[in-house]
Amino acid sequence: MDTTEILSALLHPVIVTDGDLIIRFVNERARQILGISTEDAPSLSSLFAKLCERNGRPLAIDRIPQGRATAIHLNCNEFLKVDAMLHRHALADGGHCFEIHLDQNGSQSTLDPLTGLMERSQMFHLISRHRELGTGALILIDIDRLKIINDFLGYATGDEVIHALGQSFRGHTPAEVLIARWSGHEFMALVPPTHLGRTRELAELFNQLAHKLPLEHLPKLPGGRLSLSIGFTRFDARDRTQDPLSQVNSAVYEAKRTGRNRAIDAQTLTRPSIYLTGGSLESALAENRIVAAVQPIFDLATGEIVADESLARMITPEGKVIVAGEFIEAASSLQLAHQIDQTIIRQTINYCVTSHFRAPRAHFVNISGDFLRHPELIAETIATAMDACACTHPDQMDARQTKPLVIEITERELVDDTSDALHALQPLLDFGLRLALDDFGSGYSSYRYLLDLPFSFLKIEGELVRHIATNSKARRIVQHLQDMAEDLGLITVAEYISDQAIADTLVEIGVNWGQGFHLARPELMHPDPFSRIKLGTPMKHPLQH
Structure with missing residues (x-):
């Protein structure tokens, strides 16, 4: 290895000149730090213009002592200034070698040692x-x-x-x-x-x-x-x-x-930044601004309200209501979904207690795969639900007694191994909660989950429902799903009912329950949960003629 190769491999800047201070060599590290391109042929004076003494005075070449370090500032550009030590050595051929060693004594280094940037x-x-x-x-x-x-x-x-x-x-x-x-x-x-x-x-x-x-x-x-x-x-x-x-x-x-x-x-x-949304979510969780909005679920044959679903909403400091679709991706990506789930579950259980004496019915609540990976939250859910049952259902305190809370989960949220999913869900099932499979028909794994897990409700995929009145294929698919659900003893629920034609078609097919903006919009939970939706009697709505 010759001298040039050795100097090129050094991790600190090196500049070599002849006896007349004409530059003969600049190593790669010096080019990085001093901003010299490979095509440039700078003079020593132009390079030294980027150096100054620690007191700010320009550094004069003839004032740099041989064999002794000089404390300097390295001015890489208009703003970047680095503390360094400059060493000058005399060479045997009359030339000079200038070495710059970055000051690493403190923790304020402004250069990355791995890249030189x-x-x-x-x-x-x-x-x-x-x-x-x-x-x-x-x-x-x-x-x-x-x-x-x-x-x-x-x-x-x-x-x-x-x-x-x-x-x-x-x-x-x-x-x-x-x-x-x-x-x-x-x-x-x-x-x-x-x-x-x-x-x-x-x-x-x-x-x-x-x-x-x-x-x-x-x-x-x-x-x-x-x-x-x-x-x-x-x-x-x-x-x-x-x-x-x-x-x-x-x-x-x-x-x-x-x-x-x-x-x-x-x-x-x-779309807004996932990280900005995540920051807003964390603030909302800390300030109790994640709230549930309740959407009624109707018996499509009778028009009566038979259940409801709790949907997550974020309230901004200004009072604006943000729907889950605008923040759920950020929540999932940033591992915040389980916190949102637990917040909505608590509110739904409280809602279940306050509404029980007026209109006892099923209450659907969504959970994420993230929630299933937190057994401590599952245990907390059961404990909270037991306290609620002690108030409203003392006859249902025993395990396996059917409880009003329904855990709703989509196949994309379930783990790949259905045995793992069942193991995570088992404590909830043992307590008497029921399962609903959401968005059925949206993916290839739905039937496997339906085979391996004890679902009680089947929620039909929204796109099928949206097109059921105008697309004969969609109608036939939903009809087959309904026939299968009846054979399996499952209750079907259609979401996204947006007009009367869809509602009428679902009734003709025999779908059991339904929800959507055409029937009733979600309402934020209220201190008196049923002050906005009177559930004590059947509701007059578009299904009743």
């Missing part, structure tokens, strides 16, 4: 400054399946990937584009106004660079190459209503959700 804290500062000054763009780069690389090929290979990406990004992007190691598996690029028009091109370039990394072990991965999920967005100091960091996070999430290995413009997204 700036760290998150410094990039965050730069983003804040640039947002105050004018326009720019952010590109958030997430390494796809880095955990698989670490677990399958080892953490050394994972570090090799991160290091190689950092080197490649810095070596193939304009020096004006600032790049940082943002987290363990992420990089962030800050695009200046002069390169705004190239933002999408740069975002796609990062993935192209990842595809071409010549790493020895990557062919062992599925697909044989590395890929990235990337989000990008522009920002403008005149618009303070948007948070570009949240926007690029949302775009990366969307890139992963839609298949990875792609760059997504955050400006094209129509």
